[in-house]
Amino acid sequence: MGMDGGPAPDATPVTADAISPDAVAYDAVYAPPMTPFLKEVEKARAKSLRGFTMLLLQGAVGFELATGKPAPVDEMFEAVRRATS
Numbered sequence: 001m002g003m004d005g006g007p008a009p010d011a012t013p014v015t016a017d018a019i020s021p022d023a024v025a026y027d028a029v030y031a032p033p034m035t036p037f038l039k040e041v042e043k044a045r046a047k048s049l050r051g052f053t054m055l056l057l058q059g060a061v062g063f064e065l066a067t068g069k070p071a072p073v074d075e076m077f078e079a080v081r082r083a084t085s
Contacts, residue, residue: 002027002035012036019044030055033084056080 001008014037022044029035030051034042041048060071069074 001029002032002037002051003029004031010036012039012040016040016043019046021045023047024049027051028054 001013003009009020012035019041020022021044023041025037025041025046026049027035027037028051029037033050033052035051038048038050052083056076057073060076063069063071
């Protein structure tokens with residue numbers, strides 16, 4: 001749920017009233033960056049992690065497997081930050 005192009009891109013089974021402000025929530029969906037679920041987490045004033053981090057780190061592993069070299073993870077995050085700001 002919540003994925004662009006998915007069967008329910010505007011839906012979330014969890015609403016802010018069910019989320020504690022002390023919670024940490026994670027959404028594995030990476031497109032859109034702010035899913036309906038993460039919007040509810042934000043409304044609840046809880047902390048969240050986004051699926052993009054997972055996607056980038058999977059890419060880093062792929063880079064390392066393909067090249068045999070350590071992935072420049074910090075540079076990868078910075079490039080994405082620049083591209084999306």
